Amino acid sequence: MAKTNPEAPMIKQGKWKYTWHMMKTNKACYAMLLPFMSLFIIFTVVPVVMSLPMGFTNFNMIETPKFVGLSNFYTLFLNDDVFLIAVRNTLIFAIFTGPFSYILSFIIAWLINEMNAFLKTFFTFVFYAPSMTTSVYVTWQLILSGDSYGYLNAVLIDLGILNEPAQWLTDTNYILTVVIIVQLWMSMGAGFLAIRAGFQNIDKSMYEAGAIEGIKNRWQELFYITIPSMGPQLLFAAVIQISASFTVGVVGQNLVGLPSTDYAAHTIMNHATDYGNIRYEMGYASAICFVLFAAMLLANKGINWLLGKYLD
Template sequence: MLNNEVHALRRAHTSTSKSRSKVSDFFLKLWAFRASYLFIAPFMICFIVFILIPVLCAIVLSFMYYNALEAPRFIGWDNFRYMLSQDLILIKYALPNTISFALIIGPGGYICAFMLAWLISILPGIYRKWFTLALYTPSLAGLVAMSIIWTPLLSSDRLGYLNSFLLNLGLISEPVLWATSKEHLMNSMIVVTLWKSMGIGFLAMLAGILNVNPELYEAGRLDGIRSRLEEIWYITIPSTKPQMLFGAVMAIVGAIQSSGIGAALSGMNPTPQYAGHMIVSQIDDYGFKRFELGYATALSVILLLIVFFANKFANKLFGTKEGE
């Protein structure tokens, strides 16, 4: 009996010594690389304070009822049940509109950004910067500046620039409600979003294309590449995968963030017959008008998951694999 107790004490002492040794080794390694940790500390602090903690708080709040006046009350999965079974505006308008809009704007804007970046890359240097500036500038325009430009163009009366132009050509017999009708609002949103989609992702792809080693093109010609299309497929795209991945992520985020364009163009919120109503619009409605912050947070969590899986898919396509 006594021997068993002695063995147990020895094992406990040994395990305690090992744990203390691991802790001391951890702090020794931390101190040995203190300069490296000091350099990454600003990023880690900002990431934890402004991204990690808010995301965790949002996940917790999505399981609660909160109206900004009373204390949050835990309600379990009720917000998500309501989302799937009773929120008819979300199911009938917001979700289908968001999916169709993102499927057009995401790949469409991404392909346009790559093709325009490639076309600019083959221009002489004296013209390249001016074309780059002309294509990048619209992405800097906010909703107010954008509406000042596009509202007169898409005005629904005869004085609207587009209607006036088409009427003078005889292509239409009466003004078209480009921004205030259910049939045309989504198309107008897509055109405006593509116009302002040449943002930082476009610049990243342009920089990647310009930095491709010219010797690779020479080696490709020696190996049998005979056309520009083959150069793009076999050399340009594989050589700019990191920039293309970044551009894909920015295209996904930009497609999700462009939900306010419908309200800016139509001057109505919600948009006519919910033609331009998106998930982000639904979040704004419940969060800032109805003050149902718990449900708005649950919608935000679902949107976060959609963006996360879209980014994972982009990483599968353009992520650098081991050995490349």
């Protein structure tokens, strides 16, 4: 029997005609996507596209934007000392909360997958819940309060470890570490759920076939069957974690304020928020956001290169 080429319709009709044909064929699916895609385009795609030309202007949201060329970028890299601090802090956050939270999400999802159905649901909710609520900051502020009524200080003083309350949220010796810990605790979000779904969707017969082929323990199953079978979920989770690590800022802003003491937890996102939402220097804020977008794009390209082999 002659083999059929699945790409023949596309080759015959042309790529765009074939795409339009498939869209009409699946018009019900696209109709359901329309509300989300409309909001996504209006509030995400359009602002991102506008940020590049706006980054070359001086715009205060009242007067007409004035073209200033590369002045914003020149100031950003050569004259803005706070931005350099923000870059350093962002890289520290990206290193600790990106790869570490990704590996942690995978390990926790793997352990949860070994439990019974009830415990799977319970622990998935327990680890995912912190990423859904903003009231978590109130809890952490109570734990890390800088007086003797803060739970952490009270315990450490009772144990004799501290003689006086530590200023966890204002002392530059603690601020960055505290924010990283809280960020890690809240990092089990969409990426974690994607990895959990990946474990659920693995065909169990693959493990039986692996045992016949000579796989002898769980570690070999993990590296030879589980991870290669979860390529799309691993890639999605990696992109989500890297993007979240570069745009971190909300946690620090809610815990230690904006700006934090001596800019100890100041990130690029905080810098953009400072100039955009507080000073209304939208041209300069757009330049900051464009630099951040470029860094995230390069990081995601690297992730696609590293994990792309598992998608084949």
